[in-house]
Structure formats: structure tokens, C-alpha cells
Amino acid sequence: MIDSHMHAVDGHTGAYSDYEEISKFVSCSAKADEWDAQMTIDDPRLIKSYGVHPWYAEQWTLESKARLHEILRNDPNAHVGEIGLDTKRGQVLGQMMVFMQQMDIAEYYGRVASIHDIGCEKMVLEAVAARKMKGVILHSYGSDSYVKPFSEQECYFSISPRILSRSDIRVKRLMDAIPMDRLLLETDSPNYGGDFSGMHSFAERLASITGTSAEDLIAASEKNLGRIFE
Ligand SMILES: [Zn+2]
Numbered sequence: 277m278i279d280s281h282m283h284a285v286d287g288h289t290g291a292y293s294d295y296e297e298i299s300k301f302v303s304c305s306a307k308a309d310e311w312d313a314q315m316t317i318d319d320p321r322l323i324k325s326y327g328v329h330p331w332y333a334e335q336w337t338l339e340s341k342a343r344l345h346e347i348l349r350n351d352p353n354a355h356v357g358e359i360g361l362d363t364k365r366g367q368v369l370g371q372m373m374v375f376m377q378q379m380d381i382a383e384y385y386g387r388v389a390s391i392h393d394i395g396c397e398k399m400v401l402e403a404v405a406a407r408k409m410k411g412v413i414l415h416s417y418g419s420d421s422y423v424k425p426f427s428e429q430e431c432y433f434s435i436s437p438r439i440l441s442r443s444d445i446r447v448k449r450l451m452d453a454i455p456m457d458r459l460l461l462e463t464d465s466p467n468y469g470g471d472f473s474g475m476h477s478f479a480e481r482l483a484s485i486t487g488t489s490a491e492d493l494i495a496a497s498e499k500n501l502g503r504i505f506e
Pocket residue numbers: 281282283304358415464
């Protein structure tokens with residue numbers, strides 16, 4: 277079982293009921309001042325990603341840019357995230373430059389980018405299409421109309437418990453659109469949203485809506501994460 281998006285610096289060990297059963301976590305950071313703390317977390321299950329989240333875009337400086345380069349240069353297992361665009365908080369125009377520069381860095385070092393996108397699907401799609409990315413994880417994904425073009429760009433769709441605030445019909449429509457070999461399951465721990473208690477129960481809930489099995493969803497998600505980071 278894997279967790280394709282969480283924040284280890286915001287609360288690590290025992291963050292949810294079946295946390296111990298997770299074999300790989302993609303741990304993201306939101307601000308440059310979290311990077312050192314994440315670096316010191318000693319858990320081989322963590323795939324550490326470093327980035328500046330669009331909510332904190334104004335904290336992206338020449339200094340943080342140089343530091344991100346340094347981290348990726350020194351650690352071949354480090355990746356980039358959480359980066360992105362958000363129409364609901366802050367100014368997209370200001371976020372854009374920060375997002376593009378971090379995408380450039382991920383492309384340059386051949387690392388996976390974990391992307392937060394609220395209402396900016398078209399711009400994110402263009403940013404991915406304009407680069408040769410090693411891998412893209414679309415975190416807390418929710419837009420069924422963009423599944424096809426993002427699939428064509430070989431992006432992965434990471435589903436968070438937040439999706440369960442939607443009606444079952446909408447959840448099923450989204451899940452049906454996502455190819456099984458592109459599906460990921462995340463918790464966004466500790467910011468789960470909804471009534472989340474553990475990865476198993478989350479997968480069971482999704483499976484009951486889509487008419488699949490929790491085991492199949494969990495297995496597909498694990499296999500897909502292995503492929504992105506191989
Ligand atoms: Zn997050």
C-alpha cells in the first residue's frame with residue numbers, strides 16, 4: 277500500500293490508522309523553511325519532494341531557488357513538490373512564475389513533480405506539455421474533463437479523501453475516466469478533509485462507489501507509484 281501525497285513535516289509517525297502498512301509515501305513540502313526539517317526525517321519509506329506551494333508563492337526567492345538546485349544536485353532521490361497554481365487563494369499571475377521555475381528545475385534534474393491545481397487545468401497542462409518531465413503527479417485530482425489530455429501527457433492522477441465530499445455519481449464519473457494504470461491514492465496527511473480514518477477504508481469507500489475492489493485499487497496505485505519512481 278502506498279500514499280502518493282502527504283506532508284511528513286506536519287506530522288509523521290502514526291498519522292492515521294493503517295499508516296504502518298504503507299510501504300512508500302510521497303512526502304511534499306509547502307515552504308522553503310520546511311525543507312531542512314523534512315530532510316532530517318529518517319524513514320526510508322519517504323520519497324521526499326521539495327517545493328514552494330502556490331499559497332506561499334511570495335516566499336520563493338533567489339535564495340530558495342538556489343537552495344532547491346542544491347538539494348536536488350546533492351540528493352538523486354529528491355523530487356519537486358508541492359508546486360502549482362490555485363485560483364482560490366492568492367494571485368495566479370504571481371504563482372505562475374514560481375510554478376514555471378520549479379517545473380524547469382524538475383525537468384532539468386529529471387525529477388518527478390507533484391502538482392497542486394485548483395482551477396488552472398489549462399495552464400498546468402500547457403506547462404507539462406511544454407517540457408519533457410520525468411513524471412507528474414496531479415495531487416488531489418478532481419477534473420474529469422481534463423483526464424484525457426493529462427493522460428496523453430503521461431500524468432498520474434492522485435485521488436485524495438477530499439473527493440468524497442462530492443456525490444457518488446460525480447466520484448464514479450471521475451474514477452471511471454481515469455485509466456487504472458494512472459491511478460494513485462493519497463491521504464494528503466495530515467490535511468485529509470472529509471471523514472478519513474485510514475487508507476484501507478478510503479479505498480473501500482471508493483471501491484463501493486465504482487464497483488471495483490479495494491484490493492485492486494490499492495494494488496494498481498502501488499504498481500503505478502513504482503513505475504513513476506523506478
Ligand atoms: Zn498537499
